[in-house]
Amino acid sequence: MKLVTEYFDLKLKQKDVDFIDINMEGDSKLFINPILLTESIDEDISLMGPKKVDSFFERVFTLYSDGKQAEALSTLFSHSKESNANHLGYSSGESKGNGASKQSLDQLFDTILKTGALAEDIMVQPVSILVFAHDFGQDRMSDLIVSILKKEFVSYTLSEARKLGIPIEVEEISYGEYWDCDTSTWKELRDNWVKGADGKALILTPKQIVSQKYGFSVNDYVRKAVWVWRKDHHVAERTPLARPQYDKNGNVSYIEPTNETLKVEEIDKPYANKDGKWKLYALEMTIENPQLYSQYFDKLNAEGWKNRKTSLTDDELVNIVKESR
Incomplete structure (x- = not known):
């Protein structure tokens, strides 16, 4: 097991850092929770996170309701990729392909539009999509949020690295695409990077925004x-x-x-x-x-989702990470 704090010799524990002290040799079964984004002490994530996620789903709904189903599903799936850079979620062997989720959401959106029942309420809310769309669970939602907010997560990672003296590679790399809510399009992100234990780019995640299970289903x-x-x-x-x-x-x-x-x-x-x-x-x-x-x-x-917010304690995070493989 190679924890971030140990690998970079920070002389710190989970309780001393803001990010999840993940095992860079495995994937911890933790998921970024859309209703916890405002809990992050990183302002870019807490303020821009909900805005960008809402912008993304509104765009998908607009495309779909305008009869551009293929473009809507492409916006939802083709640009957002599963990333192991944050070492969260299910391992690659457990992850499912996009096919079933595409079909499920296509059927969901089509049914909702045909009936007219609360179409906009359901289709623009990530929470309700999780409730109604088969084969679109917290693992896929977590991956999608990482893609949408990739720019914010990379910025957060580099900021934490500078603060703690973690080495930053001087050359820029492509992180793939992130969601630009000003233009409602995906854009490529290039930036400096932190080399993890696996030799690949590492993305850190604020510990306030993850859950083992979402507080709704x-x-x-x-x-x-x-x-x-x-x-x-x-x-x-x-x-x-x-x-x-x-x-x-x-x-x-x-x-x-x-x-x-x-x-x-x-x-x-x-x-x-x-x-x-x-x-x-x-x-x-x-x-x-x-x-x-x-x-x-x-x-x-x-209720302000108060009873549904399932932020984890430092001890709980340590135990979950220990179970990663």
Whole structure:
């Protein structure tokens, strides 16, 4: 294991540095969380991060809604590349190709545009795309954010290197492309670089903006929004899923179905043998009752995502990095 602090002989520990003291010989299962970008003490990332991510998804939505589906998907996938420079996420052997995600998002966007149900709300929000798009999880979102904010991450890395005396290579290299929100296009980034233990460019990540798991998911949305509505629906309509209950006088009342019953009857059976059945179900229910989306995300916004922010402690980061391979 070659930690950044040890490899560059900084005489510092994780608690003493702002970045994740990653193992440069492995990939730690940590993911950049879009709702934590504002927590970074680096101002470029905390201020420009959310703005650039929003700009990116707005551009994709505009292209798609204008009938330029191929250009939209190219903007989303062809320019954003998986990078191992930050040594985060899944190893290359575990990472999936773009094909399934392209098809999934194409189907999602197409369905949303055809129904008109909360189209802009869903399509421009990275959080909701994670909830509804099959095979587009936190690993792919994390890689995408690194690509969008590559300029900010490289600037942050070089700034930390100068502050701590980490050697910086004098020649410039190409880091690939980053998102320019002023022109709404991808642009090539060339800059100086820090040589990691593997001889390749190293990118450091502020420790405030990563999670092991995002604090939101399709399961959370279904359980806290969709099923609350469905239980009321079944009782009010006295469907077969609402169980009758009689008191001693013979009066009948109805008991709402359990979560397990709803899972079996509304997800497992109707979507049997389909990939991403929870997300398919969540989207169908949201199209049927768009208020579900508004209620769920308005509540999260009202809470400031406070309970969903899952920043990790220094000790937790150390333990996760130790498990990297």
